[in-house]
Amino acid sequence: MTYAQLLAPDFLLILCGYLVCRYTPLNRSVWQPVEGLVYYLLFPVLLFQSIVKSPIDVGEAAGLVGAGVGTTLCGVALAYSLPHLPWLGPRIDRRDHAAAAQVAFRFNSFIVLALAERLGGAPGLLMLAVLIGVCVPLVNVAAVWPMARGGELGFARELLRNPLIIATATGLAANLLGLRIPAWLEPAVGRIGAASLALGLMAAGAGMQFGLLAHGKLLSASVLCIRHVAMPLIAWAFARALRLDGVQTSVLMAFCGVSTASSCYVLATRMGHNGAYVAGLVTLSTVLGVASLTFALGVLR
Structure with missing residues (x-):
């Protein structure tokens, strides 16, 4: 099976979400609450379950986490440097x-979790x-910093209430304490996790907008090149330098080759910036994700 075939089911769900949202009565008024359900309940349950169900080997995970953080910081630095290039x-x-x-430098958690x-x-999922x-x-933090206008403390409180952070922190604590999900509860939790992936991918498609893709062409090309070309190449370099094994390398390449987060436009709008332009970038990034994941997992991997 080629990596294009491996990615096909997930991107078909994204396409399905886009078509359903645009051409049926199930429009944005339906999908916005679905995004909230996935983000605040279904997706955190999947993260918690993935972390607690298997013991974590801290030494084994350290190399992957180091490579992921290093690649992310390089992406942040490249993005921040654009206005300062002569x-x-x-x-x-x-x-x-x-x-x-x-x-x-942000990433679509729904897509990469579906692949993991x-x-x-x-x-790999753990x-x-x-x-x-x-x-x-x-x-x-890196996303909000350039847009911040004296709201750092409010944002700090928002980070502490972030459902993904809460799910990860509680999952790690439970794992290290040796706690596990009871056997009678595992089927229900597993079905919630499966629902989060399917609904999350369809919600990503429903959120795609093509309206302002022509705006700021040079800036658009620059940030998308960092996301879809530079990040996979940097991840490949980290994987070789840290001698990650096959599973870790595959996870890292998927993490760094995936499209950007669908919530980018929500954050831009909430902070008073051009959300429609960012929505166009998210849409194009979602489309480019097919090529960059194939490049990261097939060519580089």
Whole structure:
């Protein structure tokens, strides 16, 4: 099976979500509550279950987490540097950059989690859950920093209430304490996790917008090149330097080759920036994710 075939089911669900949202009565008024359900309940349950069901080998996970954090920090640095490049800075709008920079280093958790178990089985899903838990606070802080206007304390409180961070922290604590989900409860929890992946992928498709893709072409090309070309190459370098094994490398390459987070436009809008432009970038990134994941998992891997 090729990696394009491996990715096909997930991107068909994204396409299905887009078509259902655009051409049936199940429009954005339906999908916005679905996104909330996935983000605040279903997805945190999946993360918690993935972390607690198997003992964590801290030494084994350290290399993967280090590579993931290192690649993410490199992506943040590249995105932040764009306005300061002498040949590029004068040609991009600083306010648009503040909103768009997050597209370069945030990641779509729904898509990468859907891939993780097929790439590495239960160990791969566990390692990815830990990696997501470490990187979610990092990318959230990096995303909001350029757009912040004196709201740092409020954002700090928001981070502490982030359901993904809460699920990861409680899952890690339960794992280290040796606690497990009772056997009679596992089937229900497993079905919740499966629902989160299918609904999350369809919600990502429902959120796609093609309206403002022509706006800020140079800035758009720059942040998307960082997300879909530079990040996989940097991840490949970290994997070789840290000598990650096959499963860890596959998880890392999927994590760094996936499209950007669908919630980027929500954050940009909430902070008073051009959310429609960022929504266009998220849409194009979702489409480019097919190519970059094939590149990361097939060519580089």
